[in-house]
Amino acid sequence: MSSRLKDAAHLIPLVLVVLAGVAVFLLFRQVLVPKTFGQYGHYRAAALDDIRVRPVSFAGQATCAMCHDEVATTRSKGKHRGVSCEACHGPLAKHADDPAAMKPKKLAGTGLCQGCHKADKAKPAYFPQVVPAEHSGGAECLSCHQPHSPQMQ
Amino acid sequence: MGPTGVEGFMYPNEVELQWSILIVLYPFITGLVAGAFILASLERVFNVSAVKPTYRLALLTALAFLLVAPLPLQLHLGHPERSYEMYLTPHTSSAMAMFGFVYLWYLMVVLLLEIWLDYRVEIVEFSQTARAPWRWVYRILTLGSRNISPRARRIDERVGYVITVIGIPSAFLLHGYVGFIFGSVKANAWWSTPLMPVVFLFSAMVSGIAAVMLIYMAASKVRKVAIDMRCLDTICQYLFYVFVIDFSLEMLDLIHRVYEADESFRSLDFMVHTRLWASQVVLQILVGTVTPLVLLGANQVFKFREGARKAMYAAAGCLTMVGIFAMRWNVVIGGQLFSKSYLGYTSYKLQFATREGLGASIVLMLLPFAILWALLKLLPPWLEEKEPAGI
Structure with missing residues (x-):
């Protein structure tokens, strides 16, 4: 070994330590990254199977209309035609599977309506919104409006 | 009636701040790392020999703060x-x-590589002279080589120089990136400016240089040794230059915002005049920037006595730290106080004994000093000392 190389020999363990660090990192990566990661995109492909086995919560608009066609027809002609049934009534897949096993809860009218229609500066001006105390003097919304087609009754 | 501390209209997800004082600490600590390293590189790369007494201290300070930097996150x-x-x-x-x-x-x-190369001679010496179990620690740190011949030291010096040259852009990248993280949030008018990484970088240099200067002064006092005034004067000269650039950049950003006066301006202007008045105008600009600049600037023009210079430098250093911390606070907290609707403002309530409270922040700010104390014991940076203190 030439004398110059001999005087630089102490750097070899340093390089080996750095390389060992990189090797440990790559080894950990090999062990810890799930096998299906990156198969379809930047996620674990097997997560799709995990999600698929979860119970379905929402029945979907078409399923509701199969039994409740009268309400569905009323709704389709009113201003709420763009609002799906379960947006207000909640997830009802269990009810759709067995209507007797799970009955939807009766909705609290005024509070639910205010969720969308209470006046708020952040909402666009064209959206129907009211200051409840001025608009109805505390009366229930449902005493004048029909929720499935909310024009004045 | 809205939630407590809210004025005007806030979107529901804006009322409570998501990024707390811990996220203020994160850029503050990484800034100290980058600044301390830049100060160290002055001696190594730019041959400013006057700052040599702080070279190793700056490297160890950078390491101590770097180890703590990810903890707030x-x-x-x-x-x-x-x-x-x-x-x-x-x-x-x-x-x-x-x-x-x-x-x-x-x-x-x-x-780590630069510190190892710079301390290799001492590590080899301590591995033979220190008492067990520290001798074993030093033996491990030698990585099995005891060659400290003049030629081997020259090779260390050359490799160390190359690493410092690589280190300067790396330090710039480290803290420029912190500014980038904020500057790239295009939804936030307070943060979204391409100047953010540059402003963060220069403020990092300011805070890091000031921190090493204060640690050097404090360490000299504790060790009862005289402060090298040539070193201190040179550090403060560089601190002044970098501070002038940093202040100019911040004012450039401010003037640009005022002149551009986009749709966010009225809201941000109102915020600066109300909720951020104390922390931005008083603490950051007047107390933390203008006052230290006057103190440092006076020393560039007039020749004061040694005692007066020390007092002025110490005061300038402490006020600088306050100013840079206030700057981080105003960026992180200030950027979350106003609504994206520009119609309302919220408040930040700092708690004490919570996971993200003041108590945890104080512990996190003390931790680097504890690490630095241990590093100073293990690898004494004082050039005249040859024995590891207390070992």
Whole structure:
């Protein structure tokens, strides 16, 4: 070994330590990254199977209309035609599977309506919104409006 | 009646601040790292020999603060045990994931290597003279080589120089990246400016230089040795120059905002005149920038006695730290106080004994000093000392 190389020999363990660090990192990566990661995109492909086995919560608009066609027809002609049934009534897949096993809860009218229609500066001006105390003097919304087609009754 | 501390209209997800004082600490601490390293590089690369007494101290300070830098983020996370996944499956769209690699590069390849190369002679000597069990620690640190011949030391010097040259852009990248993380949030008018990484970088240099200067003064007092006034004067000269650039950049950003006066301006202007008045105008600009600039600037023009210079430098250093911390506070907290609707403002209530409270922040700010104390014991930076203190 030439004398110059001999005087630089102490750097070899340093390089080996750095390389060992990189090797440990790559080894950990090999062990810890799930096998299906990156198969379809930047996620674990097997997560799709995990999600698929979860119970379905929402029945979907078409399923509701199969039994409740009268309400569905009323709704389709009113201003709420763009609002799906379960947006207000909640997830009802269990009810759709067995209507007797799970009955939807009766909705609290005024509070639910205010969720969308209470006046708020952040909402666009064209959206129907009211200051409840001025608009109805505390009366229930449902005493004048029909929720499935909310024009004045 | 709205939630407490809210004025005007806030969107529901804006009322409570998501980024707390811990996220203020994160850029503050990384800034100290980058600044301390830049000060060290003055001697190594730019041959400013006057600052040599602080060279090793600056490197150890940078290491102590760098080890603590990710802790505020870990404490902020809901699931810190998952954070390592950022390294395993990084995505190029994640600025934080990329920052993780910048951090690792800077820690492992730049700072540790430079410290090892610089201290190798002492490490080899201590591995033969120190008492057990410390002798074993030093033996491990020698990595099995005891060659400290003049030629081997020359090779160390050359390799160390190359690492410092690589280290300077790495330090710039480290803290520029912190500014980038804020500057790239295009939804936030307070943060979204391409000047943010540059402003963060220069303020980092200011805070790091001031921190090393204060630590050097305090260490000299504790060790009862005279302060090298040539060194102190030179540090403060560079601190003044960098501070002038930093202040100019911040004022440039301010003038640009005032002149551009986009749709966010009225809201931000109102915020600066109300909720951020004390922390921005008083603490950051008047107390933390203008006052130290006057103190440092006076020393460039007039010749004061040694005692007066020390007092002025110490005062300028402390006020600088206050000013830079206030700057981080105003960026992080200020950027969350106003609504994206520009119609309302919220408040930040700092708690004490919570995971993200003041208590945790104080502990995190003390931790680097404890680490630095241990590093100073293990690797004494004082050039005249040859024995590891207390070992």
